[in-house]
Amino acid sequence: MKSTLADDTREELHFRRIDIRGFRRADGLFELEAQLVDRKPKVFTPRSGGRTVPAHDPTHDLGVRLVFDDMLQVRDVQSFSSAVPYPECHGGGEELRRLIGVRMVSGWRREVALRVRHSHACAHMRELLGPMATVANQTLSELARHRPEPLDPTGRPRKIDSCHAYRADRVIVRRKWPEFHRPPPP
Structure with missing residues (x-):
């Protein structure tokens, strides 16, 4: 995004990119893939230790895949992470499997909050789930034209x-x- 401020009036301290893509699968189901990447412009070590990350390398590079049907019911959940600040972060997506069977319709965020326990799940992966429901609807929008x-x-x-x-x-x-x-x- 192009800023309206002059470049010399501010210093970039953090960069986050979130990408969410929707796919139709050969088996008739649909899949969403959400990826979150955080970067710092300077060398970074988290306050409570963890790995030191070189400037511009990802501090986080992780995501969630949701498989769903044409009724927006979650059929499978997978998570992935190639960069995290702490070794303890790995496995933070397993809790998201509790969403299998839930429909991504009105009340989705409430269901996520009820089913996905904060201390058992990666906060960044949990954060991706809200907009994934919107993208699921957009993914099915071509089918919805005929309904x-x-x-x-x-x-x-x-x-x-x-x-x-x-x-x-x-x-x-x-x-x-x-x-x-x-x-x-x-």
Whole structure:
């Protein structure tokens, strides 16, 4: 991201990149792969010891793979790490297997919080799980085009008021669902 500030007004202290990719598998299931990479511009040793990391090498390079079906139900969970600050970090993804069987729908983050015990899981891997549900929906968006719009119990499309663009007083709602459009507040 290009900054609007002049380069001489700030010093980079940390860099984090998160990538999440969605795939269709040959077996009919889908897979998400989320990877988190942290780097420091200077030599780094964690405050409580651990390995000393050369400048620009990853302090963290780890991730999560979720296998799911077209109903967004998690079928398998795998984790991986090629760079972590402490030897004790390895194995921090095993706890995520408790999510097998959970659907990535409304309430996903709450389910993650209930099932994945903080002290038993890598905080960085846990952090990736929230946006993975959003990417799962995006991964299936091409399939969803051919399905009816999900409705709430009153028959109103669930998409309405789900974000800024789909707010009930916006142009998209007026165009797609005029019967549910409401005028903007004065």
